[in-house]
Amino acid sequence: MKTIRGTKDILPHEITSWQSIYKTAYKILDLNNYKEIRTPVIENTKLFERSIGNLTDIVNKEMYSFNDQGNRSITLRPEGTASIARSVISNKLYINQPINRLWYMGPMFRYERPQQGRQRQFHQLGIECIGSNMPIADVEVIKIAIEILTKLQCEKEYELEINSIGNQEERKKYCQDLIEYLKKYENDLDEDSKKRIYKNPLRILDSKNLNTQEILQSSPILKNYLQKNSKKHFESICDHLSYLKIKYKINNYLVRGLDYYNHTAFEIKTKTSKQQNTICGGGRYDTLFEQIGGPHIPAVGWAIGIERLLLLKEKNFSHTDTIYIAIQSIDNNNHMIWKIIDLLKEYKIKFELDISNYSLKKQIKKAYQLNIKICFILGENEMNDNFITVKWLQTGIQQQIKILDLRKYIKYLQKQLQS
Numbered sequence: 001m002k003t004i005r006g007t008k009d010i011l012p013h014e015i016t017s018w019q020s021i022y023k024t025a026y027k028i029l030d031l032n033n034y035k036e037i038r039t040p041v042i043e044n045t046k047l048f049e050r051s052i053g054n055l056t057d058i059v060n061k062e063m064y065s066f067n068d069q070g071n072r073s074i075t076l077r078p079e080g081t082a083s084i085a086r087s088v089i090s091n092k093l094y095i096n097q098p099i100n101r102l103w104y105m106g107p108m109f110r111y112e113r114p115q116q117g118r119q120r121q122f123h124q125l126g127i128e129c130i131g132s133n134m135p136i137a138d139v140e141v142i143k144i145a146i147e148i149l150t151k152l153q154c155e156k157e158y159e160l161e162i163n164s165i166g167n168q169e170e171r172k173k174y175c176q177d178l179i180e181y182l183k184k185y186e187n188d189l190d191e192d193s194k195k196r197i198y199k200n201p202l203r204i205l206d207s208k209n210l211n212t213q214e215i216l217q218s219s220p221i222l223k224n225y226l227q228k229n230s231k232k233h234f235e236s237i238c239d240h241l242s243y244l245k246i247k248y249k250i251n252n253y254l255v256r257g258l259d260y261y262n263h264t265a266f267e268i269k270t271k272t273s274k275q276q277n278t279i280c281g282g283g284r285y286d287t288l289f290e291q292i293g294g295p296h297i298p299a300v301g302w303a304i305g306i307e308r309l310l311l312l313k314e315k316n317f318s319h320t321d322t323i324y325i326a327i328q329s330i331d332n333n334n335h336m337i338w339k340i341i342d343l344l345k346e347y348k349i350k351f352e353l354d355i356s357n358y359s360l361k362k363q364i365k366k367a368y369q370l371n372i373k374i375c376f377i378l379g380e381n382e383m384n385d386n387f388i389t390v391k392w393l394q395t396g397i398q399q400q401i402k403i404l405d406l407r408k409y410i411k412y413l414q415k416q417l418q419s
């Protein structure tokens with residue numbers, strides 16, 4: 001039997017990368033006073049219909065919904081923000097604390113066509129800064145996304161795009177004019193966009209179709225519909241980003257696939273030409289809480305797609321910090337190995353003891369395959385004369401270290417591995 005289409009097992013050799021992302025994110029988020037929250041994977045279908053919006057792709061065609069045995073309509077969450085807003089309201093988290101800084105990491109479900117970087121069960125890491133309408137909150141969350149991506153060593157490979165989609169009124173006026181304009185070209189638009197003209201014209205701005213993009217070139221621009229407050233909010237964010245030397249590109253056509261956003265919308269894209277190149281999407285959502293029956297609470301957040309992040313980082317999460325120990329099987333019992341292992345443990349150095357009983361040559365080959373940097377070799381000569389051979393696999397350099405000097409050497413290795 002296979003996994004269900006669009007879902008994947010995360011196998012033991014892949015899990016280190018996941019743990020490393022969790023750990024890195026945790027450290028940065030903890031420092032910024034963000035608290036983890038875990039909400040159920042299933043929610044009432046209504047929650048997503050009301051928040052994400054009935055006319056969006058997610059709700060319209062991508063939701064995993066079913067009726068449970070009590071005939072309630074249940075949906076596997078397609079994203080995290082709506083559930084968190086629901087949780088903040090139903091647990092009244094906003095009462096004791098005007099500001100809630102929250103983060104989550106977990107599986108999301110969308111019925112999409114599976115392809116590279118697009119699954120039906122995928123994972124997101126996300127944060128929500130809830131309770132502030134200040135532009136500085138938008139900047140805080142963007143800065144944290146950049147910090148996390150930088151720490152995960154993606155800094156040279158991404159681009160931040162940002163836009164303001166104004167408030168509801170401004171958008172309404174804009175949409176009317178956009179529809180008027182697009183109507184003239186209705187027959188030349190791509191099929192998806194044709195369907196969206198009257199239902200969700202904003203999404204057309206996002207079209208990847210070249211013809212449609214050309215038509216959009218001379219369409220009205222949302223920016224020109226923004227009033228003083230919206231403009232001020234956006235300019236303030238740009239000003240802070242410039243001060244922080246966070247590079248950004250204003251993209252007048254950037255809109256998000258969810259209805260609840262207002263003012264700020266942003267995406268972090270990788271510079272590769274791959275199709276699924278957006279790793280992080282986010283924005284401000286000041287009306288979501290009211291939309292689902294709560295009080296007025298302004299908020300801003302983002303979500304990073306973990307699978308896409310991993311595609312990008314495939315090579316960097318390797319076993320370079322593990323020491324591989326190749327050992328020759330011998331007849332008489334030699335206990336030297338335990339001394340070595342205890343020392344490695346004492347200095348908190350990860351190790352893998354090869355217990356395959358293969359030849360030393362084959363064991364070292366395995367270490368190469370695992371992208372290991374340092375291999376300890378414990379053959380017959382070594383055991384007889386109380387030393388080990390250390391092989392640096394990237395350079396091929398070999399050293400012989402006496403067991404008596406091993407502590408000193410391992411202390412030195414610890415520093416090398418940390419740098």
Ligand code: ATP
Pocket residue numbers: 079110112117118119120121122123124256257276278279280281282303304305306307308
């Ligand atoms: P896209 O335009 O790629 O469909 P989206 O706008 O639907 O993205 P969001 O809802 O903003 O995506 O989700 C944030 C991030 O989650 C995306 O940038 C992406 O990295 C990831 N993501 C979204 N859908 C999927 C999916 N089906 N499989 C894997 N990752 C996904």
Ligand code: MG
Pocket residue numbers: 257
């Ligand atoms: Mg999508």
